[in-house]
Structures are given as structure tokens and as C-alpha cells.
Amino acid sequence: MDKYAFEYEMKVRDYECDIQGVVNNANYQHYMEHARHEFLESVGVSFSELHDEGIDLMVSKITIEYKRPLRGSDRFAVRINTVRKGAKLIILQDIYNLADETLSVKGEVEVVCLKNGRLTRGEIFDEIFKDLN
DSSP: OOOOSEEEEEEOOGGGBOTTSBBOHHHHHHHHHHHHHHHHHHTTOOHHHHHHTTEEEEEEEEEEEEOSOOBTTOEEEEEEEEEEETTEEEEEEEEEETTTTEEEEEEEEEEEEEETTEEOOOHHHHHHTGGGO
């Protein structure tokens, strides 16, 4: 992707690495989730406020392709784009090592919206991201 809707920078903490000195695979999901929350905050959306209104954005599927590992103290950026697909919001998340701009991870996260516990058609996604399109 040439252009991203959002970018969030972080640094690998040593305890996130395994015995081989690379980031443990599960931590990439943590990075992606944190970046998604920051992304929502950047467009004025709070998960807790949505929940209080009976609206829950739920991950229904995650696909991750590991390309090149990050190591302790690496600075990296999670870059995000969104695509609507039926009732789902697809969040495309690429993680780049900032030292050399190499792609470390490609992630695709499918999100659905529940209102009062019932699946919606995802209209809220159009409202939340109307200024990005």
C-alpha cells in the first residue's frame, strides 16, 4: 500500500522477545490491537463509550503473515487502512521496521458490530470512518 489512513509508532520491549531474540509471534497481535485502539481514538471513538451505548466492535477473524522478525529495541510502525466488505470492516495492518522500512508483518483483521448483542449490517463503520473515504 502506498498510502495509509493511520500510522502508530512503537518500540519492541525486551520481554516481548523469545529465546531466539525475536518478537514472539503472539505479540504482533498485541501491537495490532493497540494500534487499532489508537486509530479509533484518532477519529474520536472510544470502545468503552460504544460499549456503554450497547455497541460492541468484535474481531471475527485475524490473518497474519510473518515476513521478517522484529528484535529487541527495534522501532516500528503499525500502518492501517480499512475496507468495507458486507457487514464487516476489514482492517489492513502492516508492521514496518523503521530502521530500514522493511515489512515485518501483514495483518488482516475482520471486525463485526453487535448492537445490544445482535449482529448489525455494520452501518456504524460508515459513520466512524466517513472522513477517511
